Amino acid sequence: MTSAIDMPSPAVPRLIATDLDGTLLRDDKTVSERTIAALAAAEEAGIEVFFVTGRPARWMDVVSKHVHGHGLAICANGAAVADLHADGKLVKVRPLGRDIALDAVRILRAAAPGTSFAVEMTTGIHYEPAYPPLHLDPGATVAVAEKLLREEAPGAGAPVLKLLAHHAELAPDEFLAVARAAAGDRAVFTRSSPTALLEASGPGVSKASTLALCCAERGISPAEVVAFGDMPNDVEMLRWAGRSYAMGNAHPAALAAATGRTATNGEDGVAIVIERILAGL
Known part of the structure; x- marks a missing residue:
């Protein structure tokens, strides 16, 4: 080139x-x-x-x-x-549907044990205790992803923009390949960080x-x-x-x-x- x-x-x-x-x-x-x-x-x-x-x-x-x-x-x-x-x-x-995000969390927990998650919503980011936040957000809720994605009633929660997944041991491209192979039919997985930090968006997004x-x-x-x-x-x-x-x-x-x-x-x-x-x- x-x-x-x-x-x-x-x-x-x-x-x-x-x-x-x-x-x-x-x-x-x-x-x-x-x-x-x-x-x-x-x-x-x-x-x-x-x-x-x-x-x-x-x-x-x-x-x-x-x-x-x-x-x-x-x-x-x-x-x-x-x-x-x-x-x-x-x-x-x-948005990324919460049901799709929950499926992705479940699948990645099994495919890549040790994965930690964060959820980016229209109102801000929330993350699991093990997730290494790039920027501390005083307004963030810290809880397991399943709780972060749970709604009191359908449609009651803020729209989810993307799911973030981090792995402390896998190489970035290896982690991306694992995620796409395991859950690529559910969400769009990509990465932009030099670390093993993946970003998942809704289908076609x-x-x-x-x-x-x-x-x-x-x-x-x-x-x-x-x-x-x-x-x-x-x-x-x-x-x-x-x-x-x-x-x-x-x-x-x-x-x-x-x-x-x-x-x-x-x-x-x-x-x-x-x-x-x-x-x-």
């Missing part, structure tokens, strides 16, 4: 879809001045920019001020669309499928989209977009899915491609 610098300038797109962690963001979770300028220039040229991430809406503050125009971001691997101009208000939710819905609402075809990503949760989006770029630091699955390759997130790989697109106008 050639690098982005060796490739001819891509055709002018109508929409740029970019992952955040490991892609648009540097390793210190900031956005470089060069990238900020490239995003603003793309919007000024009439190209919409969508942030498409595994992060929940409440963790979008790092880029919220860089969303112009529509103000929308696709969060939680496609389970939610948030309006960042309205403090992350969710305008579209594609992914970054790609929600991006496709948002594009269809705007009359934008896959051929008019340029996408960027670096991890397995970006694979479907990279395949769906007419032109896609895996980062120089990307997982092999993302590299295989993309039509091109750019520099690493620390080298402003997204900005390099955007600048080349705009230079061709």
Whole structure:
């Protein structure tokens, strides 16, 4: 696969879809001045920019001020669309059914003993005592997953966006393979963390499928989209977009899915491609 610098300038797109962690963001979770300028220039040229991430809406503050125009971001691997101009208000939710989540918990407990779980809802995250939370949430409920997913009455609980599963001993890709083999017919399993932390969404829910819905609402075809990503949760989006770029630091699955390759997130790989697109106008 050639690098982005060796490739001819891509055709002018109508929409740029970019992952955040490991892609648009540097390793210190900031956005470089060069990238900020490239995003603003793309919007000024009439190209919409969508942030498409595994992060929940409440963790979008790092880029919220860089969303112009529509103000929308696709969060939680496609389970939610948030309006960042309205403090992350969710305008579209594609939930994971609690019955499906409970099935996934049961199956993974048997297939990979030692798995611990967290449940991401529209109201926040809740987790099991053994689950290692990445960010301490004072509002979280700590209990076994079966209790976290139980409702007092059908429909009474907040919608579930995704189920998270962590294993302290399995290698990340091994854990993903185990989960897909055991419960892949129940939910969509992927990963974006360098650790053995999996994310499960409802059937058919992914970054790609929600991006496709948002594009269809705007009359934008896959051929008019340029996408960027670096991890397995970006694979479907990279395949769906007419032109896609895996980062120089990307997982092999993302590299295989993309039509091109750019520099690493620390080298402003997204900005390099955007600048080349705009230079061709």
